[in-house]
Amino acid sequence: MHRFTKILARRLMFAVLLGGISSAALAETVFNKGNGADPTTFDPQQMAVVAEAVIAVDLFEGLMTYSADGNAVPGAAESWAVSDDGLTYSFKLRADGKWSDGTPVTAADFVFGWQRLVDPETGSPYAANLDAVANARDIRTGARRPADLRVRAIDARTLEVTLAAPTPYFVASLAHYATAAVSRANVDRFGADAFKPGHLVSNGAYSLTEAVPQDHVKLTRNPHFHDAASIRIDTVMLTPTADIEVELRRFRGGRLDMTYDLSGQQIQALQETVPNQVHVTPYRGTYYYAFNLTHEPWRGSPELRHALSLAIDRDMLARTVTRSHELPAYTFVPPGTFDFPAWQPKAARLTQAQRDAKARELFAKAGYGPDRPLKLELIYNVGESHERIARAIAEMWKKKLGVTTEFRTQEWGPFQATLEGRRFSDIARNGWLGDYDDAYNFLQLEPDGSGPLNATGYANPKYRALMAQAARETDPRRRGRMLQQAERIMIDDLPLIPIYRYMSRHAVSPAVKGWVDNVQDVHPTRWLSIER
Structure with missing residues (x-):
C-alpha cells in the first residue's frame, strides 16, 4: 500500500473510533420496498400497472412531478405561460435538467417522448393521456402522423404545446410518467434495448441499476439529477412478492421497510401491536x-x-x-x-x-x-x-x-x-x-x-x-x-x-421519515429518508 494511502486509512479509522465520522455516515442508505408484482417493462410509455408506476416515479420526471403529499408540482419544467385563449402553453425547462448519463434534457426529448406516446405503433396504454393536445386523437386512431402532434421545441429549453380545447387539468396531468421525456439519442443507439438495465437513461432522482425477475429491482441515486444534493437515500431495493403473508414476514423481520399491500386481517393484527406502522388511506x-x-x-x-x-x-x-x-x-x-x-x-x-x-x-x-x-x-x-x-x-x-x-x-x-x-x-x-x-x-x-x-x-x-x-x-x-x-x-x-x-394499505417502518399519506398513494423516494 502506498504510504499516503496508509496514513489516510489510519486517519479515517481513528476518526470513526473517536466519533469524528460516524459509521452510519459511511454506510450506504438503502430503502427496501415490497412491490407486489414483477415489472414487465421500464419504458415510461409502456408501463401500465402500480408495481411499475412505483418505479417510474423514481426514474422519470415529467414537466410536472409529485410533491411529498401527492400534489402536482414543477418537475422538469421550472415555469410555464398560457395564452389568453387557454390553448397554447409555453414550458421553460430547467437549465440544470440532465439525463443520468450527464447529457442535457431538452425540449426535443419531450417532443420525441410525446410523439412516441401517441403513436399507435407504440401501443401505449396511456396514449389517451395526451388527448387534450391538438391532433393527438387523430394520431392515435391512425388518421394523422405522430409528427402532426401540436408540440414543438422552440429551442433547447422551450416547449410549446397547443391544445384542442382549454383543459383545466392539463398541467396537473403532466406529472404522470407516461408523459415523461425520452432520450432519442439513447433509443437510436440501443433500439428495443434502450429501456433495459445498463442502457436506460432517466431524468429522475434515481437510475436503473439491476432488474432480476422474481427477485429484485435496484435503483441508485442519480448524481446528475437537478436536486441530487438533497437526496438522502442512496439505493432503492424493490422486492416483488405476490404472497402478502410472505411480504409481511419480511417486513417484521426487518428485510423490508414498507409493504406493498396489507390484508384486512393483517391490518387488524398490526393495529393491535404497532398501530403507528399501519397506513390505511382513501385511494382515488x-x-x-x-x-x-x-x-x-x-x-x-x-x-x-x-x-x-x-x-x-x-x-x-x-x-x-x-x-x-x-x-x-x-x-x-x-x-x-x-x-x-x-x-x-x-x-x-x-x-x-x-x-x-x-x-x-x-x-x-x-x-x-x-x-x-x-x-x-x-x-x-x-x-x-x-x-x-x-x-x-x-x-x-x-x-x-x-x-x-x-x-x-x-x-x-x-x-x-x-x-x-x-x-x-x-x-x-x-x-x-x-x-x-x-x-x-x-x-x-x-x-x-x-x-x-x-x-x-x-x-x-x-x-x-x-x-x-x-x-x-x-x-x-x-x-x-x-x-x-x-x-x-x-x-x-x-x-x-x-x-x-x-x-391504500401499507406497513411502514418508523425508520422511514417524510412519508405522507395521500389519495394518489404516491411516495417519491426523493422526499424520504431512513433513520435506523
Whole structure:
C-alpha cells in the first residue's frame, strides 16, 4: 500500500473510533420496498400497472412531478405561460435538467417522448393521456402522423404545446410518467434495448441499476439529477412478492421497510401491536368486476348483469372479507372528484334485502333459475385478497341466485394480457386508479386499447358522443354535468360491477421519515429518508 494511502486509512479509522465520522455516515442508505408484482417493462410509455408506476416515479420526471403529499408540482419544467385563449402553453425547462448519463434534457426529448406516446405503433396504454393536445386523437386512431402532434421545441429549453380545447387539468396531468421525456439519442443507439438495465437513461432522482425477475429491482441515486444534493437515500431495493403473508414476514423481520399491500386481517393484527406502522388511506380508485361484452350471455342481457351486481353485499365484504374500511361502490367515478357532481343510482339507496329481491327478479327475467342454472368463469390475478373476495362473491351468487362459479387465476403479466386482449369468457377482476383528479380519466373509453372500460368491450354511441362533447366543453360545470350524464348511461348499461373504493394499505417502518399519506398513494423516494 502506498504510504499516503496508509496514513489516510489510519486517519479515517481513528476518526470513526473517536466519533469524528460516524459509521452510519459511511454506510450506504438503502430503502427496501415490497412491490407486489414483477415489472414487465421500464419504458415510461409502456408501463401500465402500480408495481411499475412505483418505479417510474423514481426514474422519470415529467414537466410536472409529485410533491411529498401527492400534489402536482414543477418537475422538469421550472415555469410555464398560457395564452389568453387557454390553448397554447409555453414550458421553460430547467437549465440544470440532465439525463443520468450527464447529457442535457431538452425540449426535443419531450417532443420525441410525446410523439412516441401517441403513436399507435407504440401501443401505449396511456396514449389517451395526451388527448387534450391538438391532433393527438387523430394520431392515435391512425388518421394523422405522430409528427402532426401540436408540440414543438422552440429551442433547447422551450416547449410549446397547443391544445384542442382549454383543459383545466392539463398541467396537473403532466406529472404522470407516461408523459415523461425520452432520450432519442439513447433509443437510436440501443433500439428495443434502450429501456433495459445498463442502457436506460432517466431524468429522475434515481437510475436503473439491476432488474432480476422474481427477485429484485435496484435503483441508485442519480448524481446528475437537478436536486441530487438533497437526496438522502442512496439505493432503492424493490422486492416483488405476490404472497402478502410472505411480504409481511419480511417486513417484521426487518428485510423490508414498507409493504406493498396489507390484508384486512393483517391490518387488524398490526393495529393491535404497532398501530403507528399501519397506513390505511382513501385511494382515488375503484375495484370492479368486468363483463366480457363481446360474449354471450353478457352482451345481450343487461338484466343478468344487474342481477349479479345487486346480489353482491358490498357492506358485508368490507366488514368480513377485506376489513380495510373500504367504501361500497355503485358508481365508477369516486365521490369528491374535481368538478364532477357526485350522484348515486337507485341500487345504492336500497337495503341489501331489497337488492337481493330485485336481483332474483332480474335473474328470472333474463331466463335463468332452477330449470336453467347459470355457470360462469371468474378470472383474477394471483393474490390472497383477490381470492377471498372472489370466493365470497361467488358464495353470494350461489346462495341467492344458484350460480355456479369456476375460478381461474393467472400471474400478473399473463393476467394483464388476458384483460387487454379480452381473452376471458365471462367476468374478470379489474381496478382503476386515477392518474389525475378528473372524471374523464375514469370514464375515457377507446376501442383501440386505451381507457379503463376497454377490457369489457363496451360500446354505446350515446356514451361516446357525450364523452366527445365533454372533451370539447370549456365551461367546467357544463363539462362536469356531461361527464355525469355519461356515467349514468354507463351504469344503466353496466358493462362492469363497481364493488368498492380502494384504500391504500401499507406497513411502514418508523425508520422511514417524510412519508405522507395521500389519495394518489404516491411516495417519491426523493422526499424520504431512513433513520435506523
